[in-house]
Amino acid sequence: MSHLEDELKTALRRMEPPAGFAERVLERAKTPALPEPAWWESLAVLLRPPRLQWVALSVVMSLMIPAAGVYRRERQERVEGERAKQQLMIAVRVAGNKLHRVQQKVLEMGRMDTRI
Amino acid sequence: MSVAGGTAIRIEEDPEPAAQGEIPAFADIVRGHQAMVFGLAYHFLHDRGLAEELAQEVFLELFRQFDRIESPAHLVFWLRKVASRRCIDQIRRRSFWPKLRLDEVPEPAMKTDGRDPMLSRALARLVASLPEKPRMVVILRYQEDLAPAEIAQVLDMPVATVKSHLQRSLDMLRDKLARTVGEIAI
Numbered sequence: 001m002s003h004l005e006d007e008l009k010t011a012l013r014r015m016e017p018p019a020g021f022a023e024r025v026l027e028r029a030k031t032p033a034l035p036e037p038a039w040w041e042s043l044a045v046l047l048r049p050p051r052l053q054w055v056a057l058s059v060v061m062s063l064m065i066p067a068a069g070v071y072r073r074e075r076q077e078r079v080e081g082e083r084a085k086q087q088l089m090i091a092v093r094v095a096g097n098k099l100h101r102v103q104q105k106v107l108e109m110g111r112m113d114t115r116i
Numbered sequence: 117m118s119v120a121g122g123t124a125i126r127i128e129e130d131p132e133p134a135a136q137g138e139i140p141a142f143a144d145i146v147r148g149h150q151a152m153v154f155g156l157a158y159h160f161l162h163d164r165g166l167a168e169e170l171a172q173e174v175f176l177e178l179f180r181q182f183d184r185i186e187s188p189a190h191l192v193f194w195l196r197k198v199a200s201r202r203c204i205d206q207i208r209r210r211s212f213w214p215k216l217r218l219d220e221v222p223e224p225a226m227k228t229d230g231r232d233p234m235l236s237r238a239l240a241r242l243v244a245s246l247p248e249k250p251r252m253v254v255i256l257r258y259q260e261d262l263a264p265a266e267i268a269q270v271l272d273m274p275v276a277t278v279k280s281h282l283q284r285s286l287d288m289l290r291d292k293l294a295r296t297v298g299e300i301a302i
Contacts, residue, residue: 004290008258011239017154017168022146025172029142029179 142182145191146175152192152260153199159255160203162244170206174199196260196270200252207248235293242292249273250281254289257282 037045140148153174157167177198178185185191243254249271256267264278271278 002286004286004293005258007235007239008243008254008289009261011236012155012159012243012255012259014151014155014259015158016151017171018164021150021154021168021171022143025146025150025175026143028172028176 140188142179145178149192149195150175153195155259156196156199156255157203159240159243159259160251161206162241166206170202171199174202193270196256196262200256200270204248204252238293238296239289242289242296245292246285246288250285253278253281254285 150171154167154171157170157174158164161167161170174195178191178195185194243251246254252271253267256262256270257264262270264275264282267278268275
């Protein structure tokens with residue numbers, strides 16, 4: 001065994017707990033443990049008004065529901081805006097093409113008139 | 117006399133010590149094993165209050181599950197296993213990392229055997245800074261003097277893992293101790 005292991009044995013020796021430890025354990029052991037509440041009792045405790053957790057939950061919900069609505073509406077508007085923008089771009093492109101074709105025809109007709 | 121888990125437990129001390137192979141009364145068990153359980157908890161948690169609370173909980177769990185104890189040897193195994201598991205759970209549940217305050221380290225009321233108490237304190241602090249599983253392996257090895265195979269049984273891990281935790285922890289401790297305490301013949 002190395003010197004370090006020797007030192008570890010010294011450093012990690014068993015330790016007596018503070019005075020009166022055993023008496024405290026025995027006292028706790030003698031105290032009858034509270035019976036586990038039935039599932040419906042736990043549920044009834046939760047539902048018994050007014051409970052702080054219910055108040056907190058309703059405050060959080062009353063803030064979250066409108067915030068979620070606003071967020072959803074904004075998101076929908078953004079999507080619709082994007083779609084309208086794309087449709088406008090397509091329309092502009094189509095109109096540009098048509099205009100270009102009309103311009104070509106006018107030019108062709110002008111050339112034919114000069115030849116005649 | 118009290119009843120827990122359907123088995124009658126003698127809470128009060130026995131006027132006569134239990135015969136070999138017989139499980140002693142609960143009070144005798146607490147007094148006989150409190151240094152082991154408290155020591156494991158203290159060396160692991162490095163907090164007297166938490167260690168006492170945890171040690172009490174271990175004995176109360178023993179009180180409730182007394183009918184599962186088959187022999188004195190099984191009792192010791194059970195106490196080590198439950199104390200180790202509760203120590204590791206405690207760290208995980210509370211994300212508790214040892215707050216090493218020098219005033220928390222107990223004064224060496226025990227005999228020092230001519231050894232350096234400063235070195236022992238430094239070592240105890242370094243052990244408390246190891247990760248949870250290697251820490252418990254080291255404590256079981258050097259407080260309880262358990263062989264790797266016995267530690268493997270207590271902690272439900274392969275013997276090879278215990279050996280590797282031990283080896284790595286010793287290397288780490290040797291290295292840290294050399295840096296903390298200085299050049300000591302380790």
